[in-house]
Every structure is written in structure tokens, then in C-alpha cells.
Amino acid sequence: MRTANKTKRLMPRKLVARTNPHSIAAEQYRTIRTNINFSTPDLHSRVILFTSAAKEEGKSTTAANMAIVFAETGKKVLLIDADMRRPTLYRTFQLGNNTGLSNLLLRKGSLKQSVKVSGIANLDLLMSGQIPPNPAELLEADALDELIAEMRETYDYILFDSPPILSVTDSKILANRCDGTVLVVNTGKSEKISVEKARDSLATAKALILGVVLNNYPMNKENYYYHNYNE
Amino acid sequence: MESTFNLNKFLKAMQKRKALIIFVTLAFVVFSAVASYTLIKPVYKATTQILINQNTAINQDFTSLDIDTNLQLIGTYNVIIKSPAILTTVIEKLQLDETVQSLTDRITVNNIESSQVVTLSVEDSSMKGAVLVANTTAQVFQEEIQRMMKVDNVSILAAAETTANPNPIRPDPIFNMVIGAIVGLAFGVGITLILEQLNTTVRSEEDIEEMAGLQILGVVSQVDSNLKMEKPLNLTTRLEKDHYADSEQDKKVNAAKIGGSY
Numbered sequence: 011m012r013t014a015n016k017t018k019r020l021m022p023r024k025l026v027a028r029t030n031p032h033s034i035a036a037e038q039y040r041t042i043r044t045n046i047n048f049s050t051p052d053l054h055s056r057v058i059l060f061t062s063a064a065k066e067e068g069k070s071t072t073a074a075n076m077a078i079v080f081a082e083t084g085k086k087v088l089l090i091d092a093d094m095r096r097p098t099l100y101r102t103f104q105l106g107n108n109t110g111l112s113n114l115l116l117r118k119g120s121l122k123q124s125v126k127v128s129g130i131a132n133l134d135l136l137m138s139g140q141i142p143p144n145p146a147e148l149l150e151a152d153a154l155d156e157l158i159a160e161m162r163e164t165y166d167y168i169l170f171d172s173p174p175i176l177s178v179t180d181s182k183i184l185a186n187r188c189d190g191t192v193l194v195v196n197t198g199k200s201e202k203i204s205v206e207k208a209r210d211s212l213a214t215a216k217a218l219i220l221g222v223v224l225n226n227y228p229m230n231k232e233n234y235y236y237h238n239y240n241e
Numbered sequence: 242m243e244s245t246f247n248l249n250k251f252l253k254a255m256q257k258r259k260a261l262i263i264f265v266t267l268a269f270v271v272f273s274a275v276a277s278y279t280l281i282k283p284v285y286k287a288t289t290q291i292l293i294n295q296n297t298a299i300n301q302d303f304t305s306l307d308i309d310t311n312l313q314l315i316g317t318y319n320v321i322i323k324s325p326a327i328l329t330t331v332i333e334k335l336q337l338d339e340t341v342q343s344l345t346d347r348i349t350v351n352n353i354e355s356s357q358v359v360t361l362s363v364e365d366s367s368m369k370g371a372v373l374v375a376n377t378t379a380q381v382f383q384e385e386i387q388r389m390m391k392v393d394n395v396s397i398l399a400a401a402e403t404t405a406n407p408n409p410i411r412p413d414p415i416f417n418m419v420i421g422a423i424v425g426l427a428f429g430v431g432i433t434l435i436l437e438q439l440n441t442t443v444r445s446e447e448d449i450e451e452m453a454g455l456q457i458l459g460v461v462s463q464v465d466s467n468l469k470m471e472k473p474l475n476l477t478t479r480l481e482k483d484h485y486a487d488s489e490q491d492k493k494v495n496a497a498k499i500g501g502s503y
Contacts, residue, residue, distance in 0.1 A: 075461075192458060206452065222453070222456070
């Protein structure tokens with residue numbers, strides 16, 4: 011179990027796009043932002059799912075940082091913790107997890123009430139809420155479609171952070187409802203075979219795969235120019 | 242899965258495991274050096290030259306036929322030198338603690354380029370021993386041949402000599418170290434290839450594009466843990482206020498508890 015103290019130390023590293031806006035990583039998130047915008051040109055508001063094949067590949071970190079760089083552009087962004095099994099967003103932003111997605115899917119409370127301010131301009135957060143016994147069934151209900159429709163009215167970018175796609179079915183359901191899915195791959199850790207399986211499960215869910223984010227990518231000469239540019 | 246051999250990838254892999262390859266190569270070189278200088282017993286070699294000449298006294302006219310005969314004779318003599326008849330006598334004379342068979346293995350007999358000169362080489366763990374065995378064998382052979390063939394046609398051309406600073410013929414440390422280096426290099430490359438094959442994780446953008454046919458949106462480098470915060474997050478105070486303000490609403494929303502917890 012993580013202590014509160016450790017969480018506090020982890021946080022600045024996790025939200026690097028906020029804490030170190032000139033870092034290489036922040037710049038790389040902005041590159042991804044641009045590429046996502048190019049791959050979904052026609053959409054007025056974009057509902058994007060972040061998932062990965064296995065756990066701990068960096069979904070939540072990627073989603074949180076992407077939310078920050080999207081918010082930088084002045085668009086309204088909502089970051090949702092759709093991992094109702096192992097929620098992390100409330101820890102990353104050091105907030106409570108009393109209300110959130112699970113409550114809204116049970117039609118308890120309104121979106122406006124449940125959304126929390128992140129402290130970052132244009133970025134709102136929706137926690138996972140109380141851990142329900144049946145996350146997959148909750149997501150499969152019509153309530154999700156209605157909720158997404160409601161979100162689209164207020165927000166330009168709606169980012170879902172989800173459980174690993176090969177472990178539970180939640181992400182498949184979500185991927186089907188989202189405009190696009192970003193697959194997070196942990197360089198040097200993710201097995202090729204599981205990435206292929208993840209791709210295939212997304213295909214069966216009729217999800218649009220926007221592309222892959224290679225997380226934990228080893229630094230090499232190729233990305234040194236990011237550094238030099240700002241110095 | 243990976244059917245095609247990619248030279249570029251191969252070289253990159255080698256580059257990545259440079260240290261391992263160099264280490265394995267050096268380890269093999271050091272091992273062969275240590276083995277050469279300490280573990281392997283040195284072997285010395287002494288050589289005597291024996292001249293074989295048929296019919297010396299009887300016929301003064303040399304014909305090519307004579308030389309042919311001589312050569313055939315040399316073939317016979319080569320066998321005789323290594324025969325138990327000679328070697329048993331050598332062993333007895335020198336009181337060696339070995340069998341005829343093991344002595345045979347240490348002796349090589351050659352005749353030089355269809356000449357009538359036969360070289361008799363003996364290997365031994367000491368130069369002195371090698372010289373002694375070589376000379377004794379030549380002597381015994383000379384004496385025995387007179388008795389066996391009833392002719393005196395063997396003369397010792399050059400007896401084996403002990404040099405001041407004899408070099409062992411085996412092991413040759415430099416040669417062994419070169420072999421060690423080659424084997425070590427091959428070993429290191431082999432290990433690298435195996436490690437590359439065993440690693441089934443995604444490691445590069447090409448991996449994703451080739452195998453999964455997915456496009457790369459971008460890469461995120463490892464975040465340096467020593468990175469100094471440029472901008473303090475400064476969220477906590479505001480957020481805590483929000484959080485407590487929310488808690489009243491939370492209570493309302495959660496009045497009926499959601500399902501069971503697990």
C-alpha cells in the first residue's frame with residue numbers, strides 16, 4: 011500500500027506536463043496532442059479512451075498529462091477515471107473519491123455536481139466514484155451514452171482513463187462508445203503478443219484505434235532536439 | 242514471428258550489448274592465458290636426424306633405382322623405429338615408467354622431402370627428457386638395425402641437443418589467446434542473439450508499426466526523477482477547499498450506498 015507521503019512525492023513526476031512544461035516529456039505529450047487532433051479532424055468534441063494491454067503501462071499518467079496539454083490549448087477538458095476497479099485519478103490529483111462515474115451511471119447526482127475542479131485552467135475531473143461490484147454492467151447501461159452526450163455539450167475533450175483491456179471487459183465497452191482509443195504501450199515491458207491481442211480486442215469492440223503511445227521510451231539521440239530547442 | 246534477418250537491427254543489438262560481448266571475449270582470452278601459463282603442462286620437442294643409406298660399401302654407382310630402394314627402405318625403417326622391438330629396449334634402457342603405446346604416441350618419424358634423411362621427434366614434459374629419449378631411440382635403432390638387417394647403413398646425422406632456453410612447443414599462449422578471443426567473440430554474439438530472440442517486449446516504434454500495424458502517436462521518455470519542478474502545482478489548498486465543499490453534496494449523492502464493496 012502506498013502511503014500518503016509517497017503519493018505526494020510521486021505526484022509532481024506524474025503530472026510532468028504541469029510541473030515541468032518545458033521538459034522533454036511535456037513536449038512529447040504536446041506532439042501526441044497534435045497527432046490526435048490530426049487523426050480526428052472532423053470532430054467537434056472528442057471522446058478519447060486511454061487503455062493498455064496490461065496493467066501499469068502508464069494509462070493514467072498518459073491520460074492525466076494529455077488532459078493537461080489539451081487544456082493548455084484553451085479547450086474545455088474533462089478527465090474521467092473509468093477504472094472503477096483500481097481508481098487512481100483521485101490520488102494523482104489528491105482529491106476524494108466519494109462521487110464520480112459510478113454514481114452517475116446509477117443516475118445518482120448530476121454531472122455538474124460530480125465534476126471536480128482540478129486547479130488547472132480548463133481542466134475538470136470526474137473520479138471513478140465508489141467502487142461498484144459490477145463495473146462492466148454499469149458501463150453497458152444506456153446511462154453511459156446519455157452521460158457522454160451530456161459531457162459533449164460542455165467539454166471539447168473528454169478523456170477516459172480505463173482498466174487494462176486484456177484483464178477486464180470494461181475498456182472494450184468504453185472503446186465502443188468513444189470516438190477513438192489510444193493504446194498505451196510500456197517500452198521494454200509490454201509484450202508484443204499482448205499488444206496484438208489488445209489491438210484485436212479493440213477491433214472486435216469496433217473501436218477506432220487512433221494509435222499507440224510508447225511510454226517509458228528510452229532517451230536517445232533522436233529526441234535530443236526537444237531539449238536544445240528550449241535552451 | 243520474426244522471419245527476416247535485419248542487419249541493421251542485428252548491428253544495433255550488438256551495439257547495445259557491446260559491453261557484454263567485450264566482457265565475454267576478454268574473459269575467454271584471460272582464461273586461455275591462465276590455462277596456457279599455469280594449467281597446461283608444457284611440452285618440449287627434441288629432434289634427431291638419421292641418415293639411411295643402403296649399400297654404401299658394396300656399390301659405388303648410384304642409380305635412381307638405388308634411391309627408390311632406399312626410399313622403400315626408409316618406409317620400412319619408419320615403422321621399425323616405432324615398433325615395440327626398439328621401444329621396449331628404449332624403455333628398459335632409460336627405465337621409463339610408461340608403455341610402448343604411450344611412447345609411440347610421443348614419437349613422430351618423418352623423412353624429409355623424399356630424401357634419405359629421417360627426422361625422429363620426441364615430445365616430453367622436459368627438454369632434457371625429450372633429448373634423452375630422442376637420442377636413445379636413435380642409438381637403439383642404429384644398433385638394432387645392424388642386428389636385424391645385417392647391414393650397417395644407419396648413421397646419426399644430428400643428435401638432439403638441449404638448448405639453453407628451450408621453448409615448449411605446447412602450449413602456445415599467443416595462439417591459445419587468439420583462439421580464445423575468436424571463441425569468446427562468437428560466444429558473446431551468440432548470447433546477444435539469444436537474448437534478442439528471447440526478448441518479446443515492444444522496444445521500438447518499428448516493433449509497433451511492423452507487427453501490430455498500428456500508427457505511433459508519439460513517444461514519452463522516462464521522466465527524470467531529479468527533474469526540478471518549474472511550476473509548483475499549488476493545487477492543494479484550493480482543491481482541499483473544493484473537496485470539503487463537495488463533501489456535503491457527496492453525502493447527499495451517496496445516501497444510498499452503491500451495491501456492496503469488495
